[in-house]
Amino acid sequence: MIEVELKGYADDSVFERVREEFRLIRREYHEDTYYQHPCRDFSKTDEALRIRIRRFNGHFEAFLTYKGPKIDSVSKTREEIEVQINDPDEHARILEALGFTEVLTVEKIREKYYVEKGITLTLDEVEGLGKFVEVEALTEDKRKVPELVEKLKKILFDLGVTRFERRSYLELLLGRAEDETP
Template identity: 45%
Template sequence: MIEVEVKAKISSFEEIEQKLDEIGATKTKKEFQEDIYFNSPVVDFAQTDEALRIRTTKENDNTNIFITYKGPKIDSASKTRKEIEMGIEDSVKCADIFEEIGFKKVRTIRKNRQYYEYENFEISLDDIEGLDPYMEIEVALEDGQDYSEAQNEIFELFEKLGITDGFERTSYLELLENLYK
């Protein structure tokens, strides 16, 4: 799968929620996410622009755990990249396996995320520990599909919501790492 994603710093969740309501976006769920990021013993993911994480999500009484690999970004305007995700049962055992084969924990990121749907877009409002508020808009494409049209549509949706700057291509991990250097 190719994930076409653009994020922007926003000033207020309430302002964006109102604009999302005005355009007819549907609030779908709210969840807490904890992401544990790892670095490879073979290559430095910060240099290759890749990511490996274990994500635990909690929504009401439901908990889900996933391993996600994100490949390097494939364009200069967004965070378009290959993404592979798989559900697992135990984040602690998975982290132990990763560490036993040489992967190193880099950082744990915690956030509350409110999801919206609008047309074929998934929109999230992210309250990340240690960062300002952000909004992400993304769409998933099959491998081989042209992502440039989807990318343009995402930027058009941002503009429709009154957001024309504050775009960020770096991940939340990179943003936090840069803050605490």
């Protein structure tokens, strides 16, 4: 599956517009722990491997997710392979036994909204980074990516987003840590 995604910086007015214009699906708490491959530098190959713990409405879900390199120069579009897991701690132990090392855990509160069939929008409050808005569509057809990117970009522009971000929350947090290192 190809995840077509655009992300922008948001403020209270963008959050308010989304809450007024779209239907809330649910509010979630995410804890995303990222891992580094023992033989391949994901920061150089533009890949990611994470365990996500998602809590909502008293429920708990966990996923192991691989994200491939971005496939265009505008969006965060990339192949995504995700499987549900029952015990994130045991899966983390397996990864570590195979030589993977934990990089960082990203924590965020996410509100997920329905835009139209196949398109969702999320409001993210990321610990240590602030507020963001993401709009996402999934496709199996790589040829549809440019058309979807334009459609998603228009949605964000219409919400008042003026500054876009291709880097992941992990990259932003790691960059911030580097900037703060003396």
